[in-house]
Amino acid sequence: MSLILNQDKFRSAVLELIRRTSTDLSPDVVTAIAEARDSEEENSGARGVLTAILKNIDRAREKSTPICQDTGTNIYYITIPEGFSMRRVSEIVYSATREATEKGYLRPNAVDPVTGKNSGDNTGFMSPDIHFEEWDEPAIRVRLILKGGGCENVSVQYTLPDTSLNAGRDLEGVYRCVLDAVVMAQGKGCAPGILGVGVGGDRSTGTITAKKQLLRKLDDVNSDPELARLESRLLADLNTLGIGPMGFGGKTTALAVKLGKAHRLPASFFVSVSYMCWADRRKSMTFSCSEVIYD
Numbered sequence: 503m504s505l506i507l508n509q510d511k512f513r514s515a516v517l518e519l520i521r522r523t524s525t526d527l528s529p530d531v532v533t534a535i536a537e538a539r540d541s542e543e544e545n546s547g548a549r550g551v552l553t554a555i556l557k558n559i560d561r562a563r564e565k566s567t568p569i570c571q572d573t574g575t576n577i578y579y580i581t582i583p584e585g586f587s588m589r590r591v592s593e594i595v596y597s598a599t600r601e602a603t604e605k606g607y608l609r610p611n612a613v614d615p616v617t618g619k620n621s622g623d624n625t626g627f628m629s630p631d632i633h634f635e636e637w638d639e640p641a642i643r644v645r646l647i648l649k650g651g652g653c654e655n656v657s658v659q660y661t662l663p664d665t666s667l668n669a670g671r672d673l674e675g676v677y678r679c680v681l682d683a684v685v686m687a688q689g690k691g692c693a694p695g696i697l698g699v700g701v702g703g704d705r706s707t708g709t710i711t712a713k714k715q716l717l718r719k720l721d722d723v724n725s726d727p728e729l730a731r732l733e734s735r736l737l738a739d740l741n742t743l744g745i746g747p748m749g750f751g752g753k754t755t756a757l758a759v760k761l762g763k764a765h766r767l768p769a770s771f772f773v774s775v776s777y778m779c780w781a782d783r784r785k786s787m788t789f790s791c792s793e794v795i796y797d
Contacts, residue, residue, distance in 0.1 A: 548752025689749020703764030
């Protein structure tokens with residue numbers, strides 16, 4: 503069965519996806535934060551911060567209001583059937599974005615870097631940020647990340663070898679880069695964080711790879727055994743740093759580390775670290791002729 507796109511229904515579905523992403527964290531993220539709170543010492547600053555975060559999550563869900571005042575950059579990963587117009591789908595996403603801003607699900611965040619003028623509706627040059635892929639299914643899959651400015655500001659890219667870190671062109675070098683990124687952040691970016699890491703690629707594909715890791719559920723296991731082992735090692739070691747939630751100290755500096763790889767040139771070895779705050783706002787939907795499924 504081929505998909506015939508009902509534009510009004512698709513626009514409404516995207517609007518609902520934006521609302522859900524902005525106002526309701528995914529269950530795996532909420533569970534990780536709750537488990538982190540329970541692991542912290544009674545009456546500690548870390549436990550107090552995580553308790554406040556959980557109350558904020560509940561209130562945002564109940565009131566259908568944004569989890570954070572900074573509703574972030576809107577990053578879309580859209581998978582379409584062969585023959586669908588990327589331009590048409592983008593126009594619908596832009597329209598839904600304008601309405602979501604009007605309804606208060608999104609804060610106006612799109613500022614022209616030359617004039618300093620805010621567009622007022624979250625649309626502009628490369629805003630939203632939309633990436634397309636194709637598949638053979640008679641449906642459109644839309645995955646959305648809302649990435650705040652605070653966590654984006656502490657994201658970083660390394661070039662290996664890095665003599666200042668004694669980091670070579672191998673996974674041990676990657677380990678040292680990620681550790682350094684979190685130490686430099688020192689609780690900024692609204693820790694505890696989720697780290698998406700791109701290993702390899704060029705400067706742009708490395709960053710795209712890193713951000714795509716933020717779509718993964720926190721409790722999944724990397725299909726690459728070497729990267730899976732490094733993810734576990736990094737998460738354990740990051741949580742011994744004592745930085746803790748919002749930098750107040752404690753056992754929980756990171757909630758997850760997710761690594762992906764992209765083939766690189768022989769001359770280059772980039773490590774791209776995309777830091778996500780505790781408000782790991784990511785949702786997806788699958789839109790077909792018969793139904794809309796949100797995840």
